[in-house]
Amino acid sequence: MLKDKVCVVTGGAQGIGRCIVETFAKNDAKMVFACDMNAAAMADLESDYSNVRAVELNVCDRQAIENFIAKIKQEFSNIDVLVNNAGITRDNLLDKMSEDDWDMVLDVNLKGVFNMTQAIAPVMIEAGIGSIITMSSVVGTDGNIGQSNYAATKGGVIAMTKGWAKEFSRKGAQVRANCIAPGFIETPMTVDLPEKVLDYMKNKTPLKRMGKPEDIAKGALFLASDNASFITGQTLKIDGGLVI
Structure with a gap:
């Protein structure tokens, strides 16, 4: 499904x-760059898959991102898929949430998505094609107690994605932007x-189970592939019917 595609995935550890x-690697991607601050946790990915490279990267470090993208362009010339997955939580009730916890979550979950997309979108636009997938959450669409910071970021990436879907395609480029919640x-x-x-989580979900990472990965694979070539600006909820 991803034959000849060069992919970047943040939070890949x-x-x-x-x-x-x-x-992505199993579905014939040309190369998958697994980006994370925990490089040690990704070492086995490179040994298990010839088309995966582990990259130590902080999505808050704009200079490091710029250097990383320059190296990809030099070797492959293009980037076909970006998955903005890196994220953190620092949960607390509003009256107990510290400013540091607010700032840290917004810096990684919202600004980090902005940083990666701002660096990679122009590469896609120049090539005339690409898929950007950002991990939101049902918390971003429907809120949750004790997650003011997290909800703000996950709602924020949905809003940015809708804007990007319009912005990136306005001159005819087939660059799509979607979210998964x-x-x-x-x-x-x-x-x-x-x-x-x-x-409690299972009972609250109509399908009476928690989802597995594979459930989300299959959604990302679809949105990254040409099978989703007419889908942009959307938020795909993969939640077992939790939010209907």
Whole structure:
């Protein structure tokens, strides 16, 4: 599905991001750059897949991003797919949330998406084609208690994506921008939650289970592929019916 495509995935060391990297690699991507600050956690990706490269990258470091993109352009000339997956949480009720926790989440989850997209979108526009996929969340569409900072970022990337879908294509380039909004997903961030919390999540979801990273990766694969060539500016909810 991704034959000859060069892909960049942020937050690629674990969870959903890692699964997306592996899914892209298995579906014939020419090269998948798995970007994360935890380079050690990605070492086995390179040994397992000849078409994956692990890159230590901070999405808040604009100079590092610029240098990284320049190297890709020099070797491959183009970038076909960007998945903005890197993200963090620093949850707390509004009256207890520190300014540092607010700033940190917005810096990574919102500005980090802006940084990566601002660097890569022009490469796609010049080539006349590309797919940008950003991880939002059902929290970004419907809110959640104790996640003012996270909800602000995940709602913000949806708004940016809608604007980008109009902006990038205005001169005829087939550069698409879409979001994925996962529901409750089994990841390293949820594995240590108390059983009663996990049961609550499952019971609240109509399909009565938590999603798996593979569920999200399959959605990303679709949006990255030419099968989604007429889809842009959309938010795909993959949540088991949690938000209907």
